[in-house]
Amino acid sequence: MANQVPVRVPFQPNPRLTLFLAERQAGNGPAVAMYLRLGTSRHGRPVRSTVASRWISGTSAARCRKLSRGCHARRARTRRIGHESWGAIIHAATVVVSGMHSGPNPSPGLGIARSLKLADPEVRVVGLDYSAASSALHTSILDDVVLLPGWDEIHPGTWMEQVADLIADPNTFLIPTLDLEVRVLAEFFGVHERVLAPNKRVLDTVAKPPVTVADALGLPLPEFSTDTDWGAAERFIRHSPYGAWAKGQHYEAFRVRSVEEALAAGRFIKREWGGDWHLEAHVPGQECGIAFVARNGALLDAVLMTKVILTPEGKTWSGEVAELPDVLWEKLRHYAADVGWNGGGEIEMIRTWDGDLKLMEVNPRFPAWIHGASTCGANLPAALLAEQVRPERRRLTSGFTRVVEEIAVSPVLGISSYPWGPSDGINPATKHPSGMRTLGRRELLSEPTAVHGPASAIPSNRTHPQPSESTESLTGYETLLDTPSESWATPSRQILVTLLDERVAELRAQLDGLPHTVLAHSIKTCPHPELLSRAAGLGLVAEAITLDELDVAITHGFDPGCAILNGPAKWWPSRSSVRCGAFFADSVEELAQLVRSLDAGFRLTADIVGIRVAAPGVASRFGLSFERSADLAETAALLTELRVRLGARWGIHFHQAESVLGPDRWRHEATSALGFADPLADRLGDPPAVVDFGGGWHVDDLSVLRSSLDRVLATGGDCLRTRQLEIVLEPGKLLTQSAAAVVTRVLLAKGHGIGREVIVDAALGDIPEARYRAHPVAQFIHGEWRPVSRGAGRILGRSCMESDILAEELDVSSLAEGDFLAFGMCGAYDLSMSYPFGRGLAAEALA
Ligand SMILES: Cc1ncc(COP(=O)(O)O)c(C=O)c1O
Structure with missing residues (x-):
C-alpha cells in the first residue's frame, strides 16, 4: 500500500474538514x-x-x-x-x-x-x-x-x-x-442538453476583440490594435487621447497610460489567463449592457441595463433596466440563431456622449448584475430554464440597486483565513478565490480560430488617419553605419548627419506656405559637436537653456543674435551681459528677477521678451498659469516694463511633449494655453510678434505636425492670426533622434534557443533612454549590418545594475561573443543624458 501523498492543502478552514486529501x-x-x-x-x-x-x-x-x-x-x-x-x-x-x-x-x-x-x-x-x-x-x-x-x-x-x-x-x-x-x-464536454452554456462556435465569436459580433449587431468596436509590438503599442497609446486599455482575449482588462504599462499588462494577461491581448482606445461615455438568454439558438429574453452607480472597479452597483430596442433585439436574435447560442450572455457597451453605442465585450455567461434585472421583472435565469419567451407586454421596474449584507458563515466551511500580506496587513478578499486564473496558465485550452489569427492578420481598426511614418521607416540607419573593425574601441558612437539633413528638409517641406517660420535646434536634446555644426550650417537657430550652452552653440557657428533662451535656468551661470534673439520667462518671479538684475547693471540685448504659458490640463512644473486675473495683470505689467527697457517686442511660448500627450491632446492644450495671448495682447496694446511652439514632437509624428499647427493657429487666440506673426519651432528629437547610433560588442551569450540573452560592452550610461523606449538593433553579419528581428531574447548591459537592460523581445539566438551590434535612434537624450562611468577605452569615442 502506498505512501500517503497529500496533494495540496491550500485552505484548511476547519480541522474537521480536510478538503483535499x-x-x-x-x-x-x-x-x-x-x-x-x-x-x-x-x-x-x-x-x-x-x-x-x-x-x-x-x-x-x-x-x-x-x-x-x-x-x-x-x-x-x-x-x-x-x-x-x-x-x-x-x-x-x-x-x-x-x-x-x-x-x-x-x-x-x-x-x-x-x-x-x-x-x-x-x-x-x-x-x-x-x-x-x-x-x-x-x-x-x-x-x-x-x-x-x-x-x-x-x-x-x-x-x-x-x-x-x-x-x-x-x-x-x-x-x-x-x-x-x-x-x-x-x-x-461539448454540447449537452442540460449544460446551459454556449458552445465552442459561440466562444470563438466572442473572443476579444469581438469583430464578428460587432458586425452582426451593427455596433462599432472602439479603435483597437492587435499589433502589440513596442512601437505599435506606443503609437496606439499616443494617438488615443482618452487613454487605452490592454485587454485579454478571454479575460481581464487594464487601463494603461504608457507603453511600459501596456506591455507589462499584456505580459501579465498572457501569463495568467492565456491567449492573446490587444490594445483598445478608451471611449468616454456611459456604460451599459445587454443581458440575454437563448436556448439552442432561440433568443428568449433580453434587457438593456445602464450603469448608474459603479464600484471603484467599474462594476455595477445600481442600474436602470429597460426593454431592448426592437432593432437590437432583431439583430441579436439573428446572431444567436446563427451561432446557436445556448445559455446566458452579456453584451457590454458604452453609450458615447454623442449617443452612439459602441460594443466593448461579449461574455458567454450571465452578467453578475442579472438578479437586478430579475427584481425589475425580467427573470432571465428562469426564462432560460423554463425555455420561456419574453412576454408580450410586461412592465419593468425602472432599476435596481445592490445592498451589502452580512451573513453567518457556514459552520462546515468555516471562515477563510486569508494570509497576511507582506506589507500591509490582511489581503483583501480575492477576486478569483477559485483559482480560475491559474487555469489560463495551464494551457488546457486551444485558442479560438474564428477571429484571432496572428496579429498581422487583423488590421488595427483605426478610423482617423495615422501618421504615414512608423519608427521602422526611420530606422534605415543601419545602411549608413561604418564597417566595424577589430581595432574599434567599443562602445562607440556614430553620428549620421545625413539623417539630420533629411529630417530638416522634410520638416521644412511640411511647413511650406506658413509665413515667417524659424527652426531652432534644441541643444540639450543633442549637443554633439558634429550635429551642432550641421544644424547651424542648415540655418537653424540655437535654443539654449543655460548661458554655457549658448556659448557652446556660438563656438559651433550659431548666431547669438538669433538664439533663443528657455527653461528655468537661462541666466545661469551669472554674466554681466548677454546677447540673444529671444527669451521666454518661465515664471512671474523670473520676470521680476530680471527687472532687478537690470536695475543692478546687467546688460541684456534681446529682440523678443516672452513668457512660457502653462498647459491648463497638464500637471507641469513649467510655465505661467493665469488662473488668477492678478497674475495676468502682474505679468502684463512686467512684460511692458521689460519691453520698454530692452526696446523689444513680446512673444508667447508653449511647450508640452506631443510625444507624451499625443497629437489630439497636444492641440487641445496648445489651443487653451495660447488662448491667453488675447488678454495679454489687450493689456500690452499689440499682438505678440512671435509664437514659439517649442519641441517635444514624436519622431513618428512629422506628418501630423503641420495639421496640428494649423489647428492651433486657427482656433487659438485671435491675435495669433496676424500676418506679421513669426512662428518658431524647437524640435529636438523629431530631427535628431535618428542621427546617432551606439556600436557595441557581445561579451557573452547565455542560455539557448529563444530565451538566449547576450551581455554587451555598452551599458545604460551609454543609452540611458533604452529604459524608456525600444531602440532598433542591427547586427553586423556576413559583411553587412542587418536589423535584429523580434524574438524572446534580451540584450543586457555590462554594469551590475538590475535595470541595465538595453533591449528586450529580440531574437538574439544567433549572436555570439565578439559580434558587433548597433543601437539606432540614439540621437536624442541618449547623447545628452549619457554618463561616462566605466567606459574604459571608449571614453573618448563616446565623449
Ligand atoms: C522649451 C523646449 N523646447 C524644445 C525642447 C526639445 O524637445 P524634444 O527634444 O523633445 O523635441 C524642449 C525639451 O524639453 C523644451 O523644453
Whole structure:
C-alpha cells in the first residue's frame, strides 16, 4: 500500500474538514482526492457524503472515502414573489450554478440562484465552486454546495466525470458562470442538453476583440490594435487621447497610460489567463449592457441595463433596466440563431456622449448584475430554464440597486483565513478565490480560430488617419553605419548627419506656405559637436537653456543674435551681459528677477521678451498659469516694463511633449494655453510678434505636425492670426533622434534557443533612454549590418545594475561573443543624458 501523498492543502478552514486529501495507490494507480458535498437532498434530508475522485491522471477507479458527516440542513426559506408562473420544469429542477463568489467584483452565481428562487422557491439550487473562500457558498439560499478542487489542481478528464455525475439526473441542469470554466466545458464536454452554456462556435465569436459580433449587431468596436509590438503599442497609446486599455482575449482588462504599462499588462494577461491581448482606445461615455438568454439558438429574453452607480472597479452597483430596442433585439436574435447560442450572455457597451453605442465585450455567461434585472421583472435565469419567451407586454421596474449584507458563515466551511500580506496587513478578499486564473496558465485550452489569427492578420481598426511614418521607416540607419573593425574601441558612437539633413528638409517641406517660420535646434536634446555644426550650417537657430550652452552653440557657428533662451535656468551661470534673439520667462518671479538684475547693471540685448504659458490640463512644473486675473495683470505689467527697457517686442511660448500627450491632446492644450495671448495682447496694446511652439514632437509624428499647427493657429487666440506673426519651432528629437547610433560588442551569450540573452560592452550610461523606449538593433553579419528581428531574447548591459537592460523581445539566438551590434535612434537624450562611468577605452569615442 502506498505512501500517503497529500496533494495540496491550500485552505484548511476547519480541522474537521480536510478538503483535499490524496493517497496514491500501490504501483502506478491514480492519486485520489476528495471533494465535499454538503446540504440537503430534494426531500430535505441532509446530504452526508463526500465524493472522492481522481484528478491526477489515472485510469483505475477512484476510491471513495466518507469524510464529513452532519452537514446542516439548509433549506432555503425564500418567499415566492414571482411575477408569473414558471411551470413544472423549474419546479422539479435541480440547478447547479457555478461562480459563487460574491465580493466587490462578484461572479454571477449568487444572482442566478436568487433569480431561480424568486421564480420558484421549490427549485433546488446547488452552488458549485472551486474554493471554499467563494463567499456566496455560505448563503442559506443554496440547497446544496459542491466544492471541487481548485483550478490549478483539476484534471480535465476527472472533472468532466464529476460534472457528468452532478447532472446525471434528467432534472438537473448546469449553469456555469466562470469565463474559463465555460470554455473548458465547451472544449471537453461539448454540447449537452442540460449544460446551459454556449458552445465552442459561440466562444470563438466572442473572443476579444469581438469583430464578428460587432458586425452582426451593427455596433462599432472602439479603435483597437492587435499589433502589440513596442512601437505599435506606443503609437496606439499616443494617438488615443482618452487613454487605452490592454485587454485579454478571454479575460481581464487594464487601463494603461504608457507603453511600459501596456506591455507589462499584456505580459501579465498572457501569463495568467492565456491567449492573446490587444490594445483598445478608451471611449468616454456611459456604460451599459445587454443581458440575454437563448436556448439552442432561440433568443428568449433580453434587457438593456445602464450603469448608474459603479464600484471603484467599474462594476455595477445600481442600474436602470429597460426593454431592448426592437432593432437590437432583431439583430441579436439573428446572431444567436446563427451561432446557436445556448445559455446566458452579456453584451457590454458604452453609450458615447454623442449617443452612439459602441460594443466593448461579449461574455458567454450571465452578467453578475442579472438578479437586478430579475427584481425589475425580467427573470432571465428562469426564462432560460423554463425555455420561456419574453412576454408580450410586461412592465419593468425602472432599476435596481445592490445592498451589502452580512451573513453567518457556514459552520462546515468555516471562515477563510486569508494570509497576511507582506506589507500591509490582511489581503483583501480575492477576486478569483477559485483559482480560475491559474487555469489560463495551464494551457488546457486551444485558442479560438474564428477571429484571432496572428496579429498581422487583423488590421488595427483605426478610423482617423495615422501618421504615414512608423519608427521602422526611420530606422534605415543601419545602411549608413561604418564597417566595424577589430581595432574599434567599443562602445562607440556614430553620428549620421545625413539623417539630420533629411529630417530638416522634410520638416521644412511640411511647413511650406506658413509665413515667417524659424527652426531652432534644441541643444540639450543633442549637443554633439558634429550635429551642432550641421544644424547651424542648415540655418537653424540655437535654443539654449543655460548661458554655457549658448556659448557652446556660438563656438559651433550659431548666431547669438538669433538664439533663443528657455527653461528655468537661462541666466545661469551669472554674466554681466548677454546677447540673444529671444527669451521666454518661465515664471512671474523670473520676470521680476530680471527687472532687478537690470536695475543692478546687467546688460541684456534681446529682440523678443516672452513668457512660457502653462498647459491648463497638464500637471507641469513649467510655465505661467493665469488662473488668477492678478497674475495676468502682474505679468502684463512686467512684460511692458521689460519691453520698454530692452526696446523689444513680446512673444508667447508653449511647450508640452506631443510625444507624451499625443497629437489630439497636444492641440487641445496648445489651443487653451495660447488662448491667453488675447488678454495679454489687450493689456500690452499689440499682438505678440512671435509664437514659439517649442519641441517635444514624436519622431513618428512629422506628418501630423503641420495639421496640428494649423489647428492651433486657427482656433487659438485671435491675435495669433496676424500676418506679421513669426512662428518658431524647437524640435529636438523629431530631427535628431535618428542621427546617432551606439556600436557595441557581445561579451557573452547565455542560455539557448529563444530565451538566449547576450551581455554587451555598452551599458545604460551609454543609452540611458533604452529604459524608456525600444531602440532598433542591427547586427553586423556576413559583411553587412542587418536589423535584429523580434524574438524572446534580451540584450543586457555590462554594469551590475538590475535595470541595465538595453533591449528586450529580440531574437538574439544567433549572436555570439565578439559580434558587433548597433543601437539606432540614439540621437536624442541618449547623447545628452549619457554618463561616462566605466567606459574604459571608449571614453573618448563616446565623449
Ligand atoms: C522649451 C523646449 N523646447 C524644445 C525642447 C526639445 O524637445 P524634444 O527634444 O523633445 O523635441 C524642449 C525639451 O524639453 C523644451 O523644453
